[in-house]
Amino acid sequence: MNLDIFTIFQSSGYLHITPGLVVMWFIGIVLIYLAIARKYEPLLLLPIGFGIILANLPLTDLMHEGEGLIWRFYHYGIQWEIIPPLIFLGLGALTDFKPLLANPVLIFLGAGAQVGVYITFFTAYGLGFSINEAATIGIIGGADGPTTIFLAAKLAPHLLGVCAVAAYSYMAMVPIIQPPIMKLLTTKKERLIKMKKARKVSQLEKLFFPIIATFIIILLIPASAPLISMFMLGNLFRESKVVERLTTASKNELMNIVTIFLGISIGATMSAENFLRKEAIFIFFFGLFAFMISTASGVLLAKLINLFRKQKINPLLGAAGVSAVPMAARVVHKVGEQEDKKNYLLMYAMGPNVAGVIGTVIAAGIFLTFLK
Amino acid sequence: MEQAVTIFVSGIGGVFVGMALLYIGILISAQVAKRLESKKGKE
Numbered sequence: 001m002n003l004d005i006f007t008i009f010q011s012s013g014y015l016h017i018t019p020g021l022v023v024m025w026f027i028g029i030v031l032i033y034l035a036i037a038r039k040y041e042p043l044l045l046l047p048i049g050f051g052i053i054l055a056n057l058p059l060t061d062l063m064h065e066g067e068g069l070i071w072r073f074y075h076y077g078i079q080w081e082i083i084p085p086l087i088f089l090g091l092g093a094l095t096d097f098k099p100l101l102a103n104p105v106l107i108f109l110g111a112g113a114q115v116g117v118y119i120t121f122f123t124a125y126g127l128g129f130s131i132n133e134a135a136t137i138g139i140i141g142g143a144d145g146p147t148t149i150f151l152a153a154k155l156a157p158h159l160l161g162v163c164a165v166a167a168y169s170y171m172a173m174v175p176i177i178q179p180p181i182m183k184l185l186t187t188k189k190e191r192l193i194k195m196k197k198a199r200k201v202s203q204l205e206k207l208f209f210p211i212i213a214t215f216i217i218i219l220l221i222p223a224s225a226p227l228i229s230m231f232m233l234g235n236l237f238r239e240s241k242v243v244e245r246l247t248t249a250s251k252n253e254l255m256n257i258v259t260i261f262l263g264i265s266i267g268a269t270m271s272a273e274n275f276l277r278k279e280a281i282f283i284f285f286f287g288l289f290a291f292m293i294s295t296a297s298g299v300l301l302a303k304l305i306n307l308f309r310k311q312k313i314n315p316l317l318g319a320a321g322v323s324a325v326p327m328a329a330r331v332v333h334k335v336g337e338q339e340d341k342k343n344y345l346l347m348y349a350m351g352p353n354v355a356g357v358i359g360t361v362i363a364a365g366i367f368l369t370f371l372k
Numbered sequence: 373m374e375q376a377v378t379i380f381v382s383g384i385g386g387v388f389v390g391m392a393l394l395y396i397g398i399l400i401s402a403q404v405a406k407r408l409e410s411k412k413g414k415e
Binding site for chain 2: 100101104105107108110111114115117118121122125126131134135201202204205208209212213216217220221355358359362363366367370371
């Protein structure tokens with residue numbers, strides 16, 4: 001009897017606990033705390049935090065290749081490119097392109113913010129990361145979680161967990177990271193610029209957009225097809241007004257279900273041996289750098305556009321060119337409101353914000369074109 | 373390094389070209405939508 005109890009104890013996980021595993025449990029608990037107590041991207045950070053704990057419980061085999069439960073979620077969901085495009089389907093069903101269609105010139109601010117992606121890519125490569133790793137790190141600057149995951153799974157799967165956590169953590173910290181940069185790069189006079197009243201957008205235009213965008217982007221960058229196709233299909237559902245059930249399913253049930261599998265799979269890729277390396281610290285640093293540069297490049301591009309336009313753009317809108325929807329747009333509105341309470345920038349900022357999503361997908365597609 | 377420079381230049385260029393094409397697409401579709409709607413209005 002005593003021998004049996006001893007055997008059970010020997011085969012239990014307790015004898016296999018290492019300091020690395022304990023550190024990872026702590027990181028998992030911190031993410032769960034941030035999700036619950038601070039409401040930092042709770043939909044993702046909560047399952048990610050729990051996934052980290054599960055992946056670092058010894059002898060569970062949850063991430064054992066070919067057998068583990070979470071490995072199957074990860075393999076069929078992420079490695080097979082299923083989950084990120086489905087998230088994009090839901091995002092498309094949630095996205096209203098009206099602010100962009102009403103002020104089409106704002107689309108360029110979505111491109112401006114991607115300059116940060118490429119500057120970070122180049123810097124990371126110059127500092128010794130492989131070219132695939134550098135591309136994966138650079139895309140964090142796009143502030144788009146599913147795109148970061150999509151690209152990391154293809155180019156640098158060993159960095160998937162850390163890049164995803166960095167992307168979602170910084171997205172939650174947009175209200176802290178962006179305002180100082182926006183204020184530093186603009187004058188009070190520029191922050192006070194009022195936008196021209198947006199033109200009316202017809203339902204027909206909103207219906208045309210997902211179809212036209214699908215043709216234009218996929219023909220230009222075929223590698224962006226998995227994400228753009230689903231994004232525009234979701235938006236077509238929404239704007240067609242004839243498939244209410246599909247729209248609702250895409251943006252609610254389906255998106256919620258895949259978010260669970262996405263979060264837990266991402267967390268489970270963060271095993272102690274994968275995460276506790278000096279590269280992880282560098283990646284967190286580069287993620288922050290990418291966010292800052294993307295914000296700055298968006299603002300500076302808006303100022304550049306103003307040199308050629310009679311009707312000036314409020315350069316704060318450039319900061320919304322990072323995807324982080326709708327957080328970045330809200331931050332723009334808040335910073336503008338600090339200067340003039342009557343300057344209502346939110347609707348205008350949604351234009352570059354949704355353009356930023358498209359821009360990040362194009363940027364990821366270009367990386368894949370060269371590196372896959 | 374050469375590949376990284378190529379990606380850097382084509383990446384930034386590609387994103388702006390993509391957005392410029394979308395910009396043109398939006399302007400054209402706005403005109404088409406306007407014409408279709410006015411035609412529908414006349415009918």
